[in-house]
Amino acid sequence: TGDALRAFxxxxxxxxxxxxxxxxxxxxxxxxxxxxxxxxxxxxxQAVNSLDRxxxxxxxxxxxxxxxxxxxxxxxxxxQWHEKALAVGGLGSIVRVLTARKTV
Amino acid sequence: xxxxxxxxxxxxxxxxxxxxxxxxxxxNNHEVxxxxxxxxxxxxxxxxxxxxxxxxxxxxxxxxxxxxxCGTDRNxxxxxxxxxxxxxxxxxxxxxxxxxxxxxxxxxxxxxxGSGSRLISICYFEQENDWWVCKHIKKPIRSTVLSLDWHPNxxxxxxxxxxxxxxxFSAYIKEVEERPSPTPWGSKMPFGELMFESSSSCxxxxxxxxxxxxxxxxxxxxxxxxxxxxxNKKMAVASLCTETLPLLAVxxxxxxxxxxxxxxxYPMLFTYEESQGTLTFGGKLDVPKQSSQRGLxxxxxxxxxxxxxxxxxANATLDTLHKNSIRHVLVLVGGKxxxxxxxxxxxxxxxxxxxxxxxxxALKDLKIK
Numbered sequence: 464t465g466d467a468l469r470a471f472x473x474x475x476x477x478x479x480x481x482x483x484x485x486x487x488x489x490x491x492x493x494x495x496x497x498x499x500x501x502x503x504x505x506x507x508x509q510a511v512n513s514l515d516r517x518x519x520x521x522x523x524x525x526x527x528x529x530x531x532x533x534x535x536x537x538x539x540x541x542x543q544w545h546e547k548a549l550a551v552g553g554l555g556s557i558v559r560v561l562t563a564r565k566t567v
Numbered sequence: 568x569x570x571x572x573x574x575x576x577x578x579x580x581x582x583x584x585x586x587x588x589x590x591x592x593x594x595n596n597h598e599v600x601x602x603x604x605x606x607x608x609x610x611x612x613x614x615x616x617x618x619x620x621x622x623x624x625x626x627x628x629x630x631x632x633x634x635x636x637c638g639t640d641r642n643x644x645x646x647x648x649x650x651x652x653x654x655x656x657x658x659x660x661x662x663x664x665x666x667x668x669x670x671x672x673x674x675x676x677x678x679x680x681g682s683g684s685r686l687i688s689i690c691y692f693e694q695e696n697d698w699w700v701c702k703h704i705k706k707p708i709r710s711t712v713l714s715l716d717w718h719p720n721x722x723x724x725x726x727x728x729x730x731x732x733x734x735x736f737s738a739y740i741k742e743v744e745e746r747p748s749p750t751p752w753g754s755k756m757p758f759g760e761l762m763f764e765s766s767s768s769c770x771x772x773x774x775x776x777x778x779x780x781x782x783x784x785x786x787x788x789x790x791x792x793x794x795x796x797x798x799n800k801k802m803a804v805a806s807l808c809t810e811t812l813p814l815l816a817v818x819x820x821x822x823x824x825x826x827x828x829x830x831x832x833y834p835m836l837f838t839y840e841e842s843q844g845t846l847t848f849g850g851k852l853d854v855p856k857q858s859s860q861r862g863l864x865x866x867x868x869x870x871x872x873x874x875x876x877x878x879x880x881a882n883a884t885l886d887t888l889h890k891n892s893i894r895h896v897l898v899l900v901g902g903k904x905x906x907x908x909x910x911x912x913x914x915x916x917x918x919x920x921x922x923x924x925x926x927x928x929a930l931k932d933l934k935i936k
Binding site: 564 | 792
């Protein structure tokens with residue numbers, strides 16, 4: 464669990480928001496999805512609570528990016544993350560996914 | 568809280584007269600209706616029909632008792648009360664898109680109109696020709712100007728625009744006023760000078776407001792953020808990402824406290840902490856009476872879990888005073904430095920007056936600094 468949390472924070476910190484390179488963004492998205500999937504359902508809430516406001520906004524961006532290209536099981540896992548992120552970030556965090564000029 | 572439902576349609580914009588006995592509003596059409604308070608009721612006493620398009624902005628000058636209106640017909644009218652009739656005077660704004668907002672300057676010798684033409688028209692009265700003329704502020708505005716507010720010195724003007732920026736310009740008109748003395752925003756203020764431009768938001772700036780002293784300016788934008796620039800801190804910008812839907816209106820109620828409202832249909836308090844340069848959420852100002860909570864059946868719980876992956880019991884009806892988005896917030900009593908009453912109007916056609924002292928005693932955790 465400690466490893467997953469560390470990987471999670473590392474992935475959040477190394478976000479490609481300022482990059483214009485689509486390959487970089489694709490890779491970051493893949494890594495984040497792997498990290499999110501590796502969490503047990505019961506650990507998601509704690510992970511979300513360990514983020515600051517910017518982190519929650521970034522997580523929301525990754526979640527919606529993940530919704531765009533669903534795989535076998537990804538949507539169900541992302542929905543669990545979505546519920547916990549929404550509880551902390553509120554609707555405002557979703558609004559900021561929609562209005563952001565710089566995407567992950 | 569006193570809530571009055573004026574219409575079934577949105578109130579597009581509104582303004583109050585000096586002693587708050589009359590309200591002028593646009594009932595989502597080309598007209599302006601003026602209502603007068605008669606005890607507990609409101610009676611319509613005037614209908615102003617001159618615009619050929621929806622009226623998007625109304626402002627009522629408290630001292631000279633003149634109204635200025637602007638609309639999607641690209642015009643503005645200054646209205647003066649002659650006997651019992653409001654007489655309009657057309658003001659040529661020289662714009663080729665809809666006008667969106669209008670504000671009298673504090674001394675009421677000028678007014679500013681923001682428009683879709685990506686510029687601000689500063690209008691003043693030319694005595695020799697008995698005619699309102701206007702000057703344009705264009706650079707570097709790149710999109711529709713949605714909101715305006717004047718600095719108390721009658722010269723500086725804050726403008727919020729769809730190009731995501733809050734800007735402060737000088738609207739100094741040498742024909743009607745003396746050169747202004749230096750302010751924390753700068754000393755040289757020729758007409759059109761850009762004194763400040765923000766860079767943080769990612770959304771249309773819906774509403775903008777100077778504090779009572781003019782040293783601070785706050786704005787709300789469509790990315791659900793509230794920002795404040797403090798001229799006494801070298802124009803440092805504090806911003807807060809809110810958990811709510813986008814806010815549409817904001818006003819200062821003291822030098823450190825702001826009330827904002829928007830698509831969540833309730834006003835809320837925000838506090839600026841000068842020493843730390845931070846903005847914090849101070850609480851929801853519309854707390855409904857406790858209504859009986861309807862429990863969910865086991866079947867409904869399972870359906871919720873299956874469809875939405877949540878076990879929430881939140882119901883779908885709004886228990887706020889306003890049943891639709893709040894578009895405007897105006898200070899009624901006390902000014903922006905010591906507001907004791909403010910008013911909200913919205914898309915539900917209703918107008919509500921909020922009493923600050925009552926809110927403070929009803930909501931125990933509320934701290935207005």
